[in-house]
Amino acid sequence: MEFVDESSIEKHREKIRHSTAHIMADVVTKIYPKTKLAIGPPTKDGFYYDFQVETPITDESLEKIETEMIKVMKQDLKFEYTEYSRSEILDMHKDEPFKLDVIKDIAEDVPISTYKHGDFEDLCGGPHVESTGMIPAFKLLSVAGAYWRGKEDQPMLQRIYGTAFESNEALDEHLKKIEEANRRDHRNLAKQLDLFSYQDELGPGLIIWHPKGSKLRSTIEDFWKKEHIRYNYDLIYTPHIGKSTLWETSGHLDFYKENMYPVMDLDGQEYYLKPMNCPFHIMYYRNDIRSYRDLPIRIGELGSVYRNERAGVLHGLLRVRGMTQDDAHIFCRPDQIEDEINKVLDLTFHLMKTFGFENFEIMLSTKPEKSVGEIARWDLAIESLKNTLISRGLTYQIDEGGGAFYGPKIDINIEDAIGRLWQCTTVQFDFNLPERFGLNYIGEDGNAHQPYMIHRALLGSLERFIGVLTEHYGGAFPLWLSPIQVSIIPIADRHIDYANNLASKLGASEFRVDVNTKKERMNAKIRSAQMSKIPYMLIIGDKEVESNNISIRHRSGEDLGVMPFDDLLNKLHLDRDLLK
RNA sequence: GCCCGCAUAGCUCAGUGGUAGAGCGCGUUCUUGGUAAGAACGAGGUCAGCAGUUCAACUCUGCUUGUGGGCUCCA
Numbered sequence: 001m002e003f004v005d006e007s008s009i010e011k012h013r014e015k016i017r018h019s020t021a022h023i024m025a026d027v028v029t030k031i032y033p034k035t036k037l038a039i040g041p042p043t044k045d046g047f048y049y050d051f052q053v054e055t056p057i058t059d060e061s062l063e064k065i066e067t068e069m070i071k072v073m074k075q076d077l078k079f080e081y082t083e084y085s086r087s088e089i090l091d092m093h094k095d096e097p098f099k100l101d102v103i104k105d106i107a108e109d110v111p112i113s114t115y116k117h118g119d120f121e122d123l124c125g126g127p128h129v130e131s132t133g134m135i136p137a138f139k140l141l142s143v144a145g146a147y148w149r150g151k152e153d154q155p156m157l158q159r160i161y162g163t164a165f166e167s168n169e170a171l172d173e174h175l176k177k178i179e180e181a182n183r184r185d186h187r188n189l190a191k192q193l194d195l196f197s198y199q200d201e202l203g204p205g206l207i208i209w210h211p212k213g214s215k216l217r218s219t220i221e222d223f224w225k226k227e228h229i230r231y232n233y234d235l236i237y238t239p240h241i242g243k244s245t246l247w248e249t250s251g252h253l254d255f256y257k258e259n260m261y262p263v264m265d266l267d268g269q270e271y272y273l274k275p276m277n278c279p280f281h282i283m284y285y286r287n288d289i290r291s292y293r294d295l296p297i298r299i300g301e302l303g304s305v306y307r308n309e310r311a312g313v314l315h316g317l318l319r320v321r322g323m324t325q326d327d328a329h330i331f332c333r334p335d336q337i338e339d340e341i342n343k344v345l346d347l348t349f350h351l352m353k354t355f356g357f358e359n360f361e362i363m364l365s366t367k368p369e370k371s372v373g374e375i376a377r378w379d380l381a382i383e384s385l386k387n388t389l390i391s392r393g394l395t396y397q398i399d400e401g402g403g404a405f406y407g408p409k410i411d412i413n414i415e416d417a418i419g420r421l422w423q424c425t426t427v428q429f430d431f432n433l434p435e436r437f438g439l440n441y442i443g444e445d446g447n448a449h450q451p452y453m454i455h456r457a458l459l460g461s462l463e464r465f466i467g468v469l470t471e472h473y474g475g476a477f478p479l480w481l482s483p484i485q486v487s488i489i490p491i492a493d494r495h496i497d498y499a500n501n502l503a504s505k506l507g508a509s510e511f512r513v514d515v516n517t518k519k520e521r522m523n524a525k526i527r528s529a530q531m532s533k534i535p536y537m538l539i540i541g542d543k544e545v546e547s548n549n550i551s552i553r554h555r556s557g558e559d560l561g562v563m564p565f566d567d568l569l570n571k572l573h574l575d576r577d578l579l580k
Numbered sequence: 581g582c583c584c585g586c587a588u589a590g591c592u593c594a595g596u597g598g599u600a601g602a603g604c605g606c607g608u609u610c611u612u613g614g615u616a617a618g619a620a621c622g623a624g625g626u627c628a629g630c631a632g633u634u635c636a637a638c639u640c641u642g643c644u645u646g647u648g649g650g651c652u653c654c655a
Contacts, residue, residue, distance in 0.1 A: 056584055059649095144650030145583025152652055156583045159650070191591070200628075200646050259654095305655090310581050311646095313653060325655060426655070460655040492612040520617090527616040541614060553615055 012166055017042035019079060019128045020069075020138045020164040021049045026120035027068040028053070028160070031061070037122065038098040038148060038157050045174065046163025050146055052098070057158045062140045065160070069138070076133030077117040081126060084112050089123070098148060099123050137171035138164035141178075180418055186470035187316040193475050193483070193532060195466075196317070205314040205321030207463060212483035215512065217462055219481055221302055224326055224351070224459070231347045233300040233328055238280035240304060244270035249436055250279040259307045277303035278430070278455060281329040282437050290441040295451060296336050300328035302462065317467030324462045330454040331439070337384040337452055341410075341427065345388065348425050348458045352414055354580060355469060356478065359415035362394055365402035372406055373431025381429040381452070382408045406432035416472040424460035424468065429453070476533045476555065479575045486572070487529035488515045491522045491541035499540045502550065505565065511572060530555055536572070 021040035029035045032053045040049030051057070057065075084092070086103075089112045093099040102123065106112060115124045117132050129135065140162040148154035165171040182188075190196050195213030198206060209217060225235060244263065247253045252260065252275065261273045274280070281299045290297065304324045313319050332340050352360070364385055367378050385408060389396050396410075403409055407429030413421040430453045433439075440448035459465035469481075479485055486506060490499040496517055503513045514534070516525045522539065529537045539551040543562075550568050552560040563571075 059585070142649055143584060146651045147582075150651065152582070156651080158583070161650080198646095204646070307654090310653070312581060312583095312651085314647090319654070323655065327655095424655075457655060462655095464655055489615090491614065494612080519612090521611090521613050522615070523613080524617050530616055537615080539615065543614080551615080557616080559615060 009166070013164070014042045015127050015129050016135055016138075016164045016166060017047040018124075018126070019132070020135050020162060021047040022079075022115060022117065022120065022122055022124070022128070023069050023072050023132055023135070024065065024140070024160060024162060025049050025051070025122060026072060026118065027065050028057075029120070031065065031068065032057075036098060037096055039102065040122075046141065046161060048146075048159050048161045050098075050148070050157040050159045052155065052157050057143050057160065059143060062143065062160070066140050069140075072118065073132045073135050075118065076131050078131045079126075079128040080116045082114050082116065082121075084114065086112060089114075092121075093123065101149075135164055136166055137168045138162060139171060139175070177418065181420070181471075184418070184471045184474045185316075186318075186467040189470050189475040190316075195470070195483070203321070204311060205309060205319070207317065207320060207322065213466070215483040216477065216481055217466060220459075220462065220466070223354070224302070227347065227351060228300050228328070231298075231343065233298040235300050236281070236284055238277065238283075238301060238303065239274075240306075241271045241273050242279065244272060246279050246283075247272050250282075250433060251436055252276065252279075259309070261306055261308055273306045274303075275305050275307045277301055277305060277325060277327045278329060278433055279437075281327075282433060282439065285329075285331055285439060286437060290331070290451070292333055292441055292443045292449075295441060296330055296332035296340055298328060298330045300326075303327045317463040317470075320461075320463050323464070325457045326459045326462065326465075327455075327457050330456065331434075331441075331451040332454070333441070333443075333449075334380060334452060337381065337454075338388055340454060341384055341388040342392075344427055344454070344456050344458075345392065345394075348412060348427075351458055352412075352425075355481075356472065357414040357416070361413040361415070361421055362389065362396035363399050363402070363411045363413070364389065364396050365399040365404075365409050365411070367403055367408060368401045368405060370405055371403070372435070377431050377452075378408065381431075385410055385427075404428060406430050414468070416468060417474070420471075422464075422468045424465055425456075425458050426460070427454060427456045430455050476535075478580070479535045479572070480577070480580045482533070482535050483512065484514045484532065484534050485511050485576070486513045486536045486538060487525070487532075487534045488513060488538045488540060489522055489525040489529065490515070490517065491539065493517075495540045495542075495545060498545050499538075502538065502540065502565070506569070506572070509569060509573070511576070526553065535575075538568070 018041070021042065025037055025040055028049070028051055029037070032055065034054050036052040038050035038052065040047065086108070089103055090100065093103065103112065112123070113125055114121050115126055115128050140160060142161045144159045144161065145156050146159040148157055163171070163174060165174060190213070193212060194210050195216065196207050196209045198204070199208065202208065228235060241264065244253065256275060260275050264271045264273075280303070281301070284299055285297060302324050304322065306322050309319060309321050314321070330340050330344070366382055371378070389410070409426060409428035411423055412425035413423050415421055434450050434453045439451055439453070441451050443449045488499045488503055490496045496515070499515045503515050506513045516528065518525065520528070526537055533555060535555055537553040537555070539553060544551055549562045549564055551562045552568060552571070554560055
């Protein structure tokens with residue numbers, strides 16, 4: 001079978017996957033007779049089917065289910081389409097509560113159909129492949145829990161995930177992609193590269209940054225600060241706790257309390273650990289009378305915040321309880337909004353491209369039903385966001401009603417080396433806090449006006465960003481980010497002095513250098529540097545000492561030859577500073 | 581928070597109702613070597629924690645904690 005374009009292969013896969021889900025449901029209902037069926041749609045990468053079963057389905061059961069599915073496929077049963085009247089359908093499904101729920105949502109005048117193969121008939125609009133024999137390649141992947149209709153107050157169902165493809169080759173390719181993603185998992189790489197850890201005794205979602213991870217992080221922080229100063233931000237520092245009155249004014253105690261750590265009592269005053277930086281930046285803004293001439297004011301901080309994330313959502317660096325946001329709040333006049341958004345986007349793309357991200361997906365979220373702030377402000381803000389995106393020629397999707405209650409926002413997802421999207425950047429208007437804190441500036445007319453407030457985090461949080469960055473590079477960071485940039489490998493002990501001397505000369509140019517003086521053979525030292533993904537290895541033996549040269553090897557395996565120190569330094573500078 | 585797994589040495593993992601194993605790493609000794617692992621010896625574990633069943637629990641049961649895959653939520 002050949003496919004002329006992407007969309008036709010996608011449609012074909014949908015049919016295969018949907019059909020595979022039916023076959024799986026067929027088998028599951030036979031192995032677990034009291035199963036109630038929920039829904040089983042195709043997804044971007046495969047399919048799933050949700051069941052309510054009496055005994056939990058385990059990973060071991062998957063094999064059995066697969067085996068039975070293959071039998072059904074071998075029988076090559078036709079998928080037969082039938083339309084029913086509403087009363088027939090309701091009667092057929094009287095013992096299937098979830099199906100009844102689905103039927104309720106189907107409009108009265110629409111015909112209701114099923115697809116049947118063998119003796120298994122499932123409520124379904126199709127389409128399907130012609131028969132069960134037309135599933136070229138499939139695999140069941142995992143079992144998971146899932147709420148009915150994705151709502152927490154609904155029953156918890158058992159979900160089986162699987163995937164199916166038009167050929168074994170395509171399936172293999174997909175499985176390899178999953179493997180590749182696992183190979184890049186930042187949690188494993190963090191152990192291998194000794195970047196960070198989290199430990200039982202500490203508490204979940206709290207990160208200990210090891211020296212190498214800290215080096216990576218501070219390199220990012222230094223770069224971030226330098227660029228923010230260049231883009232005319234004022235960087236400040238604020239405390240980690242604040243009095244309850246602050247959080248009452250900000251509204252966090254009303255709307256965000258369940259995410260905040262419990263109250264601390266001190267001298268009869270209540271304090272809270274901060275879940276966000278905004279109120280502190282506002283404290284700075286409000287510390288002085290502001291003129292329209294002062295605006296825009298851009299206040300930035302690498303602000304550490306603590307949030308009581310629900311235990312089940314924690315995940316490595318990507319979801320933690322203590323994190324540092326690359327936060328900033330911009331206070332500006334209405335006529336400055338568009339320019340400010342433009343500048344934020346300039347800075348975002350500049351940072352992201354420097355970190356090696358080239359492709360982005362942009363979401364614009366508009367006013368939800370429940371919201372604060374005048375309509376005119378919402379309209380102006382949304383228009384400004386749109387105009388800026390359009391004038392830059394950026395394509396974006398609109399999430400209608402997806403904004404926060406306090407303002408519209410742009411989220412930017414970055415695409416990593418293996419095509420996955422990660423949400424890092426968020427640019428949000430806030431009509432709530434300026435109102436609550438009574439922020440103002442004195443306008444040209446001598447009257448007080450409320451400033452626009454834009455909240456933005458570009459990397460998101462350093463934790464998440466470093467997690468993403470680690471997976472993007474598979475741990476092989478570019479030179480400027482590598483915790484150790486150069487490993488010097490003396491072949492024998494008599495070369496150590498030369499190696500140390502070389503290390504201090506490179507150190508003088510601010511390269512991060514390690515001299516491997518272990519009692520190992522050169523090959524073992526190379527291997528060790530290789531496993532640590534150190535970009536450059538400098539081999540020092542008799543030949544180098546005699547000729548006053550250095551032998552260079554790159555972690556790619558390439559032998560870069562022998563050169564004098566000045567050439568080496570130029571080469572490293574070029575890689576670190578110009579190719580960055 | 582909810583569903584289902586998992587928890588054995590610093591790391592990756594075997595293992596049995598009758599008081600614990602490998603590889604890597606670490607230490608010592610020998611070896612001083614040319615681009616991905618030189619060799620020998622040695623140290624290292626209340627088998628996550630607490631309770632229960634049992635003559636006997638690392639192994640079975642329950643709870644707790646942590647963690648993995650998801651759901652929900654989110655930087």
